[in-house]
Amino acid sequence: MVIDFSSMHEGSNEIERIFEDMFKKGPLGSRRLFPQVNVFENDDGYIVDFCVPGIPIDDIELVLTARNLIIKGERKSPEGRYFRQERLAGSFQRALSLNVPVDLDRVNAKNENGILRVTLPKAELVRPRKINIHSRSGN
Amino acid sequence: MKHSEKKEGTLTPPATDILEMDDGFHVIMDMPGVSADDIVIDIEESELTISGENSYVEPNNSLRRLHIEFTPRRYRRTFSLSDLVDHDNVDADLKDGVLRLYLPKAEAMKPRRIPIS
Numbered sequence: 001m002v003i004d005f006s007s008m009h010e011g012s013n014e015i016e017r018i019f020e021d022m023f024k025k026g027p028l029g030s031r032r033l034f035p036q037v038n039v040f041e042n043d044d045g046y047i048v049d050f051c052v053p054g055i056p057i058d059d060i061e062l063v064l065t066a067r068n069l070i071i072k073g074e075r076k077s078p079e080g081r082y083f084r085q086e087r088l089a090g091s092f093q094r095a096l097s098l099n100v101p102v103d104l105d106r107v108n109a110k111n112e113n114g115i116l117r118v119t120l121p122k123a124e125l126v127r128p129r130k131i132n133i134h135s136r137s138g139n
Numbered sequence: 140m141k142h143s144e145k146k147e148g149t150l151t152p153p154a155t156d157i158l159e160m161d162d163g164f165h166v167i168m169d170m171p172g173v174s175a176d177d178i179v180i181d182i183e184e185s186e187l188t189i190s191g192e193n194s195y196v197e198p199n200n201s202l203r204r205l206h207i208e209f210t211p212r213r214y215r216r217t218f219s220l221s222d223l224v225d226h227d228n229v230d231a232d233l234k235d236g237v238l239r240l241y242l243p244k245a246e247a248m249k250p251r252r253i254p255i256s
Contacts, residue, residue: 036209040202047198051209053171053236080158080165087154087169114171114236115195 034092035071035116043128045121046098053114054087060116064107069118070095100126148193148211153238155216163243164224170214171195171236178238180231187229188217189238222247 172195
């Protein structure tokens with residue numbers, strides 16, 4: 001697993017969420033999206049679940065900037081004489097844009113039974129906070 | 140492998156590869172979210188049935204579901220085994236949400252040299 005905090009140019013953020021699906025050569029891109037993704041949000045941050053069965057965590061690369069999360073990798077198919085081949089194989093890449101910046105230092109990723117869960121806390125400055133209003137007398 | 144009682148999620152046939160290698164046949168099935176405890180493999184007569192309850196659970200701490208592409212699933216699929224396969228020595232392995240069944244070739248099917256007397 002590589003988490004790459006490379007700097008990328010920031011695109012337009014007019015649209016809150018954009019999913020771009022870019023596939024390289026191979027049968028993967030033909031019909032189905034891979035990997036499938038679920039995105040959850042609350043005031044503290046995002047949780048992004050990727051469905052990546054059969055891909056060791058070392059073969060997955062996550063590239064993260066303040067507002068974009070990109071997953072890429074390759075799912076290899078074993079050598080043999082195939083009677084049936086339904087599982088997608090090949091290189092994949094998906095990108096998603098987050099509508100607020102996240103705290104790169106506190107991002108966490110773990111893979112459990114082929115579900116990769118990435119936890120992305122929102123950057124401190126964008127988290128909602130309560131502002132205490134003090135009334136001042138004598139002004 | 141114990142049977143799980145929970146019955147949540149849509150019943151789905153898992154995407155499957157079946158291939159032959161030198162050592163026998165391999166059946167490879169995508170069952171993301173399923174742990175070994177939730178998989179049942181039955182061989183009855185010449186029918187092989189694989190079932191799995193998905194243990195994928197959505198995070199649940201007051202999160203808004205912004206975008207959903209996959210949901211909890213139950214998997215089931217039945218195959219008929221040919222006489223080519225040694226029914227008594229089927230082996231299974233689950234890793235990263237993929238179930239791999241190894242079905243060795245039946246002794247009778249292995250290539251052998253016929254001595255000429």
